[in-house]
Amino acid sequence: MADRIRLYTAEGIVLRRQPVGEADALVTLLSPTHGRFTAVARGVRKPASRTRGHVEPLTHGRYLFARGRTFDVLTQAETLRTFPRLERSLLRQAAALYTADLAAGLAAEQEPAPELFGLLVSVLAALDAGAGLLAVRYFELRATAEAGYAMHLGSCVRCGSALPPEPAFFAPSAGGLLCSGCRSDGVPGTMLEVRVIKLLRYGLAQPLERFLALRVDEATAEQAARALRAWVCHLLEREPVSARYLDEICALEARTRPAEAVYHS
Template identity: 40%
Template sequence: MPVYKAEGIVIRRGNLGEADRLVTLLCRDQGKVTAAAKGARKPKSRFAGRLELFSHVRVLLAVGRTLDVVSQVEVAAAFAALRENLDRLAYAALAVELADRATADREPAPDLFRALRTALDLMQTGDPQMIALWFAAQLLVHSGYAPTTDRCQVCGRSVRSGAAFSYALGGVLCGTDQHRDPDAVIASAGALRAIGYLLHVQPEALARLVQVGGLLQGYAEYRLETKLKSPLVIQKLLKTGTPTPTTSARGGARERGNGGTRTR
């Protein structure tokens, strides 16, 4: 039975038979691969704790008729912190679900693999919501669906205010061309800047923002002699400067008009 090596992230798990585990990996070189781990659910299995959701693993896979079979597993990064906190767990689960739905079997996606690896790593200590939004933006970029945020998708003119965002057309519409999509939603200039920032920011810059947030929150807690319930310090400080995903992506009040549901 031919075998091959793969490096991937566990993006989905399920049960197979009475004692086996079905795992789906987003692999760096092979793309999305689903394989069976024989006996993985047994208490003394050699795979115990090695094929957990979110784990970055190196595996040896044997080619099977219908499913490949996991022969060996080495954990490169367990990302255990993501499974120990409900917020981190929820946003990490969102990230791997997006990766799963956006990829086809056996289609290499090395850039998406690296983005997911980076996102899961940063989520261990950073704001999971901000990082999940960044990953969603990167997924759109690597999938070829990055929206336009500064120029009208129809006429190409620069758009700074009074814009609408069209899901169907893939970006922003100026006031003149908003009629092209009756279902387009009103988007503030701040929200569009935030989306543009997420589409282009590098992981190193994102990591610095995460660190800045932690430092400012820690300092505020020390001076105020209290423990903040929510890590909102960085979002408030950056509201008038570089837009943050948590602040901008929430949008405002929604209203229903002739063109459908819109956000003010």
């Protein structure tokens, strides 16, 4: 009976793995039932470890844990799914690691997160199948919304007045778009073109497949990317290291491929 209380299983995606001690690692997972949590995997950095391959970042697995004093202990692991084709593209791999990092930053600890988990799985699957950076934009939009911070794009976030079909000011600190009357000088933010606002609204309302089927021009994609980055940094109160790494890889890719190919499949 005691064992049944001490042990529990959880499905999850490994968001990150940090080495600790001689051969152990702290594994942070996103689980539909347990939200974000961190467990210790003992001896997992030894070459002979049987668990090693199941706790690589971005592995979707089923895990058995024993309750511990500081961290629960990962005792058994079984891989349910990997995203093997991500390794073929530095860009998609960097994009996938960024989405995992963002999930870690947005998910509440030990609170069920079935929607965020489902979103992460579907975006990783899309990247694995060859989707471009539009999949990342979708994740930024929807993961922040799942965390309770949907960008307010339908009307002025401050006074609620309808916005005319013209460029509007996006202020992350206000939570969305501001009408010209509510926009005060000095509020940090950026003007968004109508087609960018439409793209973001579409992403908040539509399933992933329909968003990925859009053809988006480079200027629109860039402006949407900057707005979403500002939004993410505002919510996390920092710029994730993985976001800067993704930027560097994008800059490298842009030298060898048309921007079109970076955003789309």
